Amino acid sequence: MRTETERLILRPWERRDLEPFAALNADPEVMQFFPAQFTREETAAYIERVATLTDQGLGFQAVEEKVSGDLVGVVGMAPVKPEFPSSPGVEIGWRLAKAFWGKGYASEAAAAWLHWGFEELNLDEIVAFTFSGNLPSRRVMERLGMSYDPADDFEHPSLAEGHRLKPHVLYRLKRADFRPRAGRS
Template sequence: METDRLIMRRWQETDREPFAALNADPEVMEHFPAQLTREQSDAMVDRIESAFDEHGYGLWALQIRATGEFIGFTGLAWQTFEAHFTPALEVGWRLARSAWGYGYASEAARAALDYGFGPAGQAEIVSMTAAANLRSRAVMERLGMVRDPADDFTHPRVPAGDPPAVLYRISRDAWR
């Protein structure tokens, strides 16, 4: 898929090194339980590619059209951990710090939502983050996603005692 400024594509071997650097960046990973090692990052790429094989879509590698630079991912991922709203299709993103502030996450997420409500045929898509992740929450709100505080939840992959995660939702009808 392509947007005005981005190419959203399957992963390539050459993406692994910059993705590992992104996952090891403390600022990028501030709202995650931990930074990832190279091995953990590579395993994540393998899981992402397996999801593409299974569903035909997933977390697309993002590349800036003008330069060819890999900057992270944006896309769709099934969340199946135990929670009141799962299973659910999530739109998510993770971008290198150098790519923040240019609207790339919003631009690519719009394309992912178009795909999710179009070819993937979903009636609702969610997005979630740590309550303190104001940047990602702003992207969710720019996309028209809505948070109901009653949906806040304890994410099973987050250390005990951390604040609840926030959940945003958007329906196909609201996306139109």
């Protein structure tokens, strides 16, 4: 997918994205709800891995700020891994550099991806999940119109018992409940 919103360009990864994305992934505050920060090499491998989903119409792609041309972060969708309770399905997610927090960019870019998923890929449902204490991401999910049911809470299957990030919440959005946002081009 390549599209633009009012303030953003959602596009495939480019060579110029590696350094700013590596810096984002090395920032302890940005990565506070991930098990570990990423090295430059892990960031490059991540870009390579998520770029291969494009043959399914999915992927986690670069988000660029129109006015500055700066990399904002990553937003996209991917198949839910089989070990997760919402599998099979499609998840949406985001990770933004700290300089771009609080501007509504995660919601703006995610809304474009939701539109893509429901209108172009004809998905019936898209989910999002995060560590239960990740309130900023939970607020984005709520702004997107996603619903939360405590009965869907789960323990992250890839994290060790007792890990501080193990408790996760699941949000859902059905196609019938999706309300497209203005500002797409």
